[in-house]
Amino acid sequence: MKRTQWKIHGEKLVDENRHIRLSTVDVELPDGVRFTQYVARMPRCAMTLVLNENREALLMYRHRFIIDRWVWELPGGYVDHAEDVANAAAREVQEETGWRPCSMEHLVTYQPSIGSLDQPQEIYLARCAELTDTEPDINEAEDIRWIPLEDAAAMIDRGEIVGAATVVAIYRALSLDA
Incomplete structure (x- = not known):
């Protein structure tokens, strides 16, 4: 062909x-x-699905003005030019939530909208995290919670989680039986 x-x-x-x-x-x-x-x-983004020993995901509740909605999502953000992607993902978790991942495992890389947008998205999986003395950035999240992975999947069905990175990460982790 x-x-x-x-x-x-x-x-x-x-x-x-x-x-x-x-x-x-x-x-x-x-x-x-x-x-x-x-x-x-747009620059490469790195997000982290942090799971604790109870299979709960660390999620942030925030307002997204572009869609004018409050949603739950993973911590993450842009990767600085020369920054290691896994380090950037871990840095974003700590800055946005106050938790520091113990380990970082690449979960998936994808492009969210290849018809008009080039923005590589890399999602990492951290199977544990330690609470630090870092105060979460007040501009990042209204609430930070540990939510059971299966409940997070139900939140997708209810439209409480709509961001592509969070949806992809939750479904990917469930498919791996993380």
């Missing part, structure tokens, strides 16, 4: 800062149809 890639006839920068590079790309399909597509490129 012959595979025909889409042709790129040019890319024009719309805006760029440290969090996003937005451009328009002139694309031609294999049948000759041409169109302009917006493309967003």
